[in-house]
Amino acid sequence: MNALHLPLPSIVYAMDAYCGWCWGFCGRMGEFEAANRHRVAFTAISGGLFVGERARPLADYPYIPEANARIARLTGAVFGSAYNGLFSDGSMVMDSLDAGAALAVLRAQAPHRAVHWAHELQAAFYGRGLSLSDPATVAGIAEANGLDVAAVLHGLQSGAGKALAQADFALARQLGVASYPTLLWVDGATVRPLPATGTALGALNQQLDALLAGR
Numbered sequence: 001m002n003a004l005h006l007p008l009p010s011i012v013y014a015m016d017a018y019c020g021w022c023w024g025f026c027g028r029m030g031e032f033e034a035a036n037r038h039r040v041a042f043t044a045i046s047g048g049l050f051v052g053e054r055a056r057p058l059a060d061y062p063y064i065p066e067a068n069a070r071i072a073r074l075t076g077a078v079f080g081s082a083y084n085g086l087f088s089d090g091s092m093v094m095d096s097l098d099a100g101a102a103l104a105v106l107r108a109q110a111p112h113r114a115v116h117w118a119h120e121l122q123a124a125f126y127g128r129g130l131s132l133s134d135p136a137t138v139a140g141i142a143e144a145n146g147l148d149v150a151a152v153l154h155g156l157q158s159g160a161g162k163a164l165a166q167a168d169f170a171l172a173r174q175l176g177v178a179s180y181p182t183l184l185w186v187d188g189a190t191v192r193p194l195p196a197t198g199t200a201l202g203a204l205n206q207q208l209d210a211l212l213a214g215r
Helices: 020-036 064-075 081-089 096-109 111-127 135-144 149-157 160-174 201-213
Strands: 010-015 041-046 182-187 190-194
Touching (some): 020 111, 081 111, 096 135, 111 135, 135 149, 190 201
Parallel strands (some): 010 041
Antiparallel strands (some): 182 190
């Protein structure tokens, strides 16, 4: 866990930028982080949902639009028209290694905003239909948020971002993450799951209160 140089305890948000359920949860995650960042550290790591043989074009995942409709019904998430239009062509490849590299290079510049970077990447894909394998997508996020665009692009092009993404994937496995989104309380050797999708903000806050009080 300390590979991310986080203070303990921390809340670790294990997600994947190409995960529809994470898009459905990102609003609540943002609320939870905003309400509690003053008393506990937060970070976001990539789990690697679409890597290796699973890094395929959208056309190879015909079930996704139906799954997205269910996510929208249950969470209120909005899947943008530009994103939905990607399925007409079907050629865009979802590669979570590239998406994980994007999160890692953004997080490297502003670690305390890791949850924000996760949201920004998902908004680029699900809201604006942009590929997270395109460095221009990540550069646009960096520029809009006042980061060093050249450093972000260097991290992507040098391979450093992919190395960090692989470290994220390994950490997710080490923490026992099996699905996304997953929220974890990490305090030294203690790792406890928190509820995620469908959980009210008040319930999340109450669980965090109990964990902080029990330290």
